Amino acid sequence: MPRSVKKGPYIHYKLAARIKQLNDTNQKKIIKTWSRASVITPDFVGHTIAVHNGNKMIPIFITENMVGHKLGEFSPTRIFRGHPGTKAEKAAKAG
Amino acid sequence: MARISGVDLPKNKKVLYGLQYIYGIGHHTSADILSKAKIDPNRKISDLTEEDVAEIRAVLTSEYKVEGALRSEVQQNVKRLMDIGSYRGIRHRKGLPARGQRTRTNSRTRKGKRKTVAGKKKTPTKK
Numbered sequence: 534m535p536r537s538v539k540k541g542p543y544i545h546y547k548l549a550a551r552i553k554q555l556n557d558t559n560q561k562k563i564i565k566t567w568s569r570a571s572v573i574t575p576d577f578v579g580h581t582i583a584v585h586n587g588n589k590m591i592p593i594f595i596t597e598n599m600v601g602h603k604l605g606e607f608s609p610t611r612i613f614r615g616h617p618g619t620k621a622e623k624a625a626k627a628g
Numbered sequence: 629m630a631r632i633s634g635v636d637l638p639k640n641k642k643v644l645y646g647l648q649y650i651y652g653i654g655h656h657t658s659a660d661i662l663s664k665a666k667i668d669p670n671r672k673i674s675d676l677t678e679e680d681v682a683e684i685r686a687v688l689t690s691e692y693k694v695e696g697a698l699r700s701e702v703q704q705n706v707k708r709l710m711d712i713g714s715y716r717g718i719r720h721r722k723g724l725p726a727r728g729q730r731t732r733t734n735s736r737t738r739k740g741k742r743k744t745v746a747g748k749k750k751t752p753t754k755k
Contacts (some may be wrong), residue, residue, distance in 0.1 A: 606714040608644045617743065 542572035552576050563594055569605025584608035630673055630681045632673050632688065633695050644669035647684070652694035661687050 535538060538544065545568035556576060567585040578597050583590035584604045591608040599607070630637045630646075635647040660697035662669045665683040667676075676684075685689040688694065693701060709726075719726035725735045736742070 578636070596712065598708055599714070601710070606716070609715060609718065616704055 542574060544568075544571045544574065552580065555580065563592060566604065567616055569603065569608065571604050573599050573604060575600055586610045630676055632681065632685055636696065639672070639674040641673055642669065643667060643671050643673055643676065643684075646673045650688075650694050652692065652698040653688075657692065661692070664691075 535548070539625065544565070548564070548566050548568050548571055552563050553576070555564070561580060561582050561605050563581045564582045565585075569584060569586075573595060575597075577595045579595065581594045582604060583592045584607065585591075586608040587610050593607045630639070632647075633650060635650045637649055639646075643662060644655075644658050647653050647661060650656065653661070661671060661684060664687045665680070667680055667684065705716075705718050710721055711717070717727045723738055723740070724731055725738050729735055733737070
């Protein structure tokens with residue numbers, strides 16, 4: 534079930550405050566955040582936000598197309614390094 | 629033979645089901661179109677007069693996106709996801725399910741035919 538429209542989109546309050554502060558002072562700084570569940574609003578466009586993926590911060594430049602998505606969608610948490618079998622094949626081919 | 633938005637409708641079927649041969653029209657949309665065009669859904673397509681077909685065509689083109697236009701819209705939506713580099717876009721790029729389904733087994737529709745990997749001998753019953 535989607536979130537109630539009445540509540541509006543969820544944005545972590547500190548993140549929203551940072552964005553507002555940067556917009557008011559016309560600054561562009563990388564904002565670090567752990568709040569992957571925050572929704573990207575039009576205010577975010579043009580900023581670079583470093584989103585934690587459980588290991589490190591992934592810097593994301595926010596474009597207009599990303600509005601409405603959540604920050605976590607752009608900071609993948611898993612790395613696929615290939616299956617064990619195929620890896621051996623690749624190594625054999627290379628070496 | 630009735631031809632609507634580039635698709636030949638099967639003439640031996642009832643209109644309600646024949647319309648569903650058009651991409652983007654299912655049972656619900658079909659019934660909706662017919663009620664708006666005031667045509668009995670139980671009539672056969674071969675029984676339709678030219679005016680009936682024109683009526684259906686008018687309702688359909690004014691209210692629904694079908695066939696090529698719909699396909700390109702879907703494609704654009706997927707392309708947008710891929711371009712912004714979102715998780716769903718990455719899944720589309722890799723040809724894997726995008727809505728969190730399991731991929732250890734199943735999801736053959738997205739992954740296509742099984743590719744047997746050499747050297748994977750364990751679990752011989754499962755392939």
